[in-house]
Amino acid sequence: xxxxxDVPDHLKCPISLQIMSDPVILSSGHxxxxxxxxxxxxxxxxxxxxxxxxxxxxxxxxxxxxxRSLISNYAPINPLNHSHPHTLISTLTSLxxxxxxKLDALRLLTRLSHADSLFRRRLSDxxxxxxxxxxxxxxxxxxxLRHRVLSLLLHLSLDDxxxxxxxxxxxxSRIVALLSAPSDCRAVAATLLTSLAVAATLLTSLAVLHVNxxxxxxxxxxxxALVSLIREGRPRESKEAxxxxxxxxxxxxxxxxxxxxxxVPALLxxxxxxxxxxxxxxxxxxxxxxxxxxxxxxxxxVKILARVLRNGSSSGVQYALMALYxxxxxxxESVLESLKNGVLEICEGLxxxxxxxxxxxxxCLIQLLRQHPLAELR
Numbered sequence: 001x002x003x004x005x006d007v008p009d010h011l012k013c014p015i016s017l018q019i020m021s022d023p024v025i026l027s028s029g030h031x032x033x034x035x036x037x038x039x040x041x042x043x044x045x046x047x048x049x050x051x052x053x054x055x056x057x058x059x060x061x062x063x064x065x066x067x068r069s070l071i072s073n074y075a076p077i078n079p080l081n082h083s084h085p086h087t088l089i090s091t092l093t094s095l096x097x098x099x100x101x102k103l104d105a106l107r108l109l110t111r112l113s114h115a116d117s118l119f120r121r122r123l124s125d126x127x128x129x130x131x132x133x134x135x136x137x138x139x140x141x142x143x144x145l146r147h148r149v150l151s152l153l154l155h156l157s158l159d160d161x162x163x164x165x166x167x168x169x170x171x172x173s174r175i176v177a178l179l180s181a182p183s184d185c186r187a188v189a190a191t192l193l194t195s196l197a198v199a200a201t202l203l204t205s206l207a208v209l210h211v212n213x214x215x216x217x218x219x220x221x222x223x224x225a226l227v228s229l230i231r232e233g234r235p236r237e238s239k240e241a242x243x244x245x246x247x248x249x250x251x252x253x254x255x256x257x258x259x260x261x262x263x264v265p266a267l268l269x270x271x272x273x274x275x276x277x278x279x280x281x282x283x284x285x286x287x288x289x290x291x292x293x294x295x296x297x298x299x300x301x302v303k304i305l306a307r308v309l310r311n312g313s314s315s316g317v318q319y320a321l322m323a324l325y326x327x328x329x330x331x332x333e334s335v336l337e338s339l340k341n342g343v344l345e346i347c348e349g350l351x352x353x354x355x356x357x358x359x360x361x362x363x364c365l366i367q368l369l370r371q372h373p374l375a376e377l378r
Contacts, residue, residue, distance in 0.1 A: 007019050011070065013032050013033035014032060014049060015037065015040060015049055016033055016036045019111060020032075020067070020068075021071075021155075022034040022035065022068070024037065024063055024064060025062040026048055026055070027048075027055050027056050027060070028051050028053060028055065030049075030051070031064050034061060035151070035188070037049070038061070038187070038236055039184070085112075085119065085122060085123045085126060086128070088108060089105075089109075089126060089129055089132050091105040092106070092132040092133070092136060093131075093132045099141075099142050099144075102136065102145060103148055106136070106149060109123065110148065110155055113155045120155065124156050124159060124161070130166075130171065133149050133152065134170060137149050137150075137178070143183060143184055147184065147185050150175075150185055153166065153171065154188065154191060154195055160208055164211065166196060167211075167212050167215050167216065168215075172215070172219050172222065175193060176219060176221055179193075179226065180221065180225045186229060186233060187234075188240075190226065190241045190243070191240050191243075191244070193216060193226070193247075193248075194243050194244040194247050197209065197212050197247040197248055213250070213251035214251060214253060214254075216248060217257055218257075223248065223254065223261050223263075224261045226245045226248075227258065227261045227262055227266050229241035230242050230245070230263070230266045230267060231262075231266040235275075238270055238275055238278075242267070242270065242275060242281055245263065245281050246280050246281045246284060249285060252288070255284065255285055255290070256290050258281075258285060258291075259288065259290040259291050260290075263285065264285060264294035264295055264298060265294070265298055267279075267282050268304055276312055279305070279308050279316045280316070282305070282320075282323050283319030283320070283322040283323045284319075286326035286327060289330075292326060292327055292330055292331065295323070295334075296327065296333060296334060301323075301327070301334075302324065302327065302343070303341050305324050306324075306338070308320040309324075309343065309346045310346060314353075314358060317350065317355075318357050318361060321347075321358065321361035321362060324338060324343060325365050328368050328369065335368075335369060335372050336374065339369060339372065343365070343369065344366060344370070347362040347363075347365050348366060350362040351366075
């Protein structure tokens, strides 16, 4: 078997020293595995691990697609690439296996499933796999083990057939438990929920996605756990939770569930703090009556959305416009608040935006606001 030292250094993360599965570029220009550098940043570090130089205040992580392509094409000589994964699964279930050997087995399973679709399918089809992974997730003594299991499940969820199996075979209860408990796994758990609810390819069956979204949404405390993470989590955790909630709320029945769990005030507060992903969820929740009522009741909803129109990205502006149109169409109070906060003037400026959807939504909102008598006095 090829050992880790056979892997070229440029394919390894400088932090974990393991082959990267999701390489991203830091503002310093150096590449790291996303999970490793995110843990570095979440721990409060504001310097590059290599250069030790300070990072910008809003340092973003840019996917390194070229390196990711090299990694996916890299296939060291390894007899396990073409064998059944039973040996590695046995390591996870054996009472004599040490935590380190289990971590090594999970690391190799993840690496092979990422590089070899045939191996990933064999792994998914193994009836012993999920019981072994659930057993590792139950092991509260090893956060690293749980993190590795979630990373492997994330890779497996790239196959549509596996998405349904994971939701149906008891994985949800452990994911929700991890979302609700203090741990370093909450962001990855939220990302896994997103993966189970969204299309892996353009050929993904809508029926598969609807079944998963309905099942996850109806699962006890699943949406509640995401809302709590948006409200109380660290920045990355809140962002991943909002992303998962956005995916789930594309299924209409889940919107009222999210509102019942207190999503609207949590999302508006996080949006006011700069998390634009929350604005996207607000845009979706504004489609339901319960969501709009909560937004009006919140008081500063229109003011927050107006601020997004002034300073947000194209995506944030687009969803803020959608939410404001829904609110103003159904509520005169929202029309008055929009006029008071200068939404009409902002939208007139957005008619010059390069984004076609932003221009179209701005035009629709302008027409709606101009129908109010107070608009003529401005």
